[in-house]
Amino acid sequence: MFYQNELQHSGIIWLSLAIAVISAFYSKRLWLVPLALTLVLALFYKHLTFVGAAILLFGFALAKGQQFLAGKLKALVQGLVVIWCLALAAHLLPGFNNLHVLDQVYTGPQSLPFTLYLNLDKPMLFFALLLMLPGLSKPQAIPAGVFQSAGEQHFSFSNPIKPLVMAMLVIGLIFIAAFLLELILFEMSLPEWWWLFVINNLLFTCVAEEAFFRGFVQQKIMEKFSLRFSPKQAATGAVIIASVLFGLAHFAGGASYVLVATLAGVLYGFTYLYTGRLTMAIAVHFLVNMLHLLFFTYPMAKPEMMLI
Numbered sequence: 001m002f003y004q005n006e007l008q009h010s011g012i013i014w015l016s017l018a019i020a021v022i023s024a025f026y027s028k029r030l031w032l033v034p035l036a037l038t039l040v041l042a043l044f045y046k047h048l049t050f051v052g053a054a055i056l057l058f059g060f061a062l063a064k065g066q067q068f069l070a071g072k073l074k075a076l077v078q079g080l081v082v083i084w085c086l087a088l089a090a091h092l093l094p095g096f097n098n099l100h101v102l103d104q105v106y107t108g109p110q111s112l113p114f115t116l117y118l119n120l121d122k123p124m125l126f127f128a129l130l131l132m133l134p135g136l137s138k139p140q141a142i143p144a145g146v147f148q149s150a151g152e153q154h155f156s157f158s159n160p161i162k163p164l165v166m167a168m169l170v171i172g173l174i175f176i177a178a179f180l181l182e183l184i185l186f187e188m189s190l191p192e193w194w195w196l197f198v199i200n201n202l203l204f205t206c207v208a209e210e211a212f213f214r215g216f217v218q219q220k221i222m223e224k225f226s227l228r229f230s231p232k233q234a235a236t237g238a239v240i241i242a243s244v245l246f247g248l249a250h251f252a253g254g255a256s257y258v259l260v261a262t263l264a265g266v267l268y269g270f271t272y273l274y275t276g277r278l279t280m281a282i283a284v285h286f287l288v289n290m291l292h293l294l295f296f297t298y299p300m301a302k303p304e305m306m307l308i
Helices: 004-023 032-044 050-068 071-089 124-132 161-180 194-225 231-248 255-275 278-295 303-307
Strands: 099-105 114-118
Touching: 004 032, 004 099, 004 194, 032 050, 050 071, 050 124, 071 124, 071 194, 114 194, 124 194, 161 255, 161 278, 194 231, 194 255, 194 278, 231 255, 255 278
Parallel strands: none
Antiparallel strands: 099 114
8 A cells, every 4th residue: 555645744754854865965064954854844743752853862962972082982982873873774762653655565466565664763874974974975085005006996987887887797696696596586567656665765775774884884894904904805805794784784584685685785885995985885776776676576576476
């Protein structure tokens, strides 16, 4: 069922949230205005309680405050922010009434039913990470020696052919792996709610996940590894570890799903490493998810269909 009335009633909250997410990639502070409006609207429409608002403000304060700390205390506060982010992503914190927009809908006869919420909690971790790492949404410098030592250069928009071909090959490998692991079947579809999927998946899911796993986890691991290993070793190790953690975050889908998500994480990780742009990792992540929706059973194939 598509709950269009609920969306019409409260959709302005997520419209404001979408504007906040987009504006974060254009200005260091502009996103604060639509974010504040989002919280006010969420309180008004009862999708956020004062307890939930207090939890958000506490997390934001920790994320901003750690900038003024150093040493072990700074690391401790950053660790608390990470725990706060994970709790938000897992919907473990009270005070949030996420909007139920799709319930047990089917993209096709071979697909399992799909339920979708417009989340208010999970997207907030992106803004906390922005407060903790102000340059998160901006292009990052490629560490010296990661590519150049082998005579390679990182991604150039004037010469994108090689990395694009490699990315498409890995995307193909991801779907082949998912097929061989009996997660998906070929099934073309364009459900009536595709536009809602685009907005939610691109701006609220992919942004939050890439900001955390690539912009924060991968970067932090690479910084630590660079103290003991060569630039290439540090970068490769960071991508692999962040990808495994990304895969484990999808444990609800089962072991096979974790494996495929880990492989996808490697693609997103090297995209971020190779381009230095969080937006590119987000775009590739969204592309994979969109191809999944359009050309394969979504979210997965019915088990009985795999026996045919």
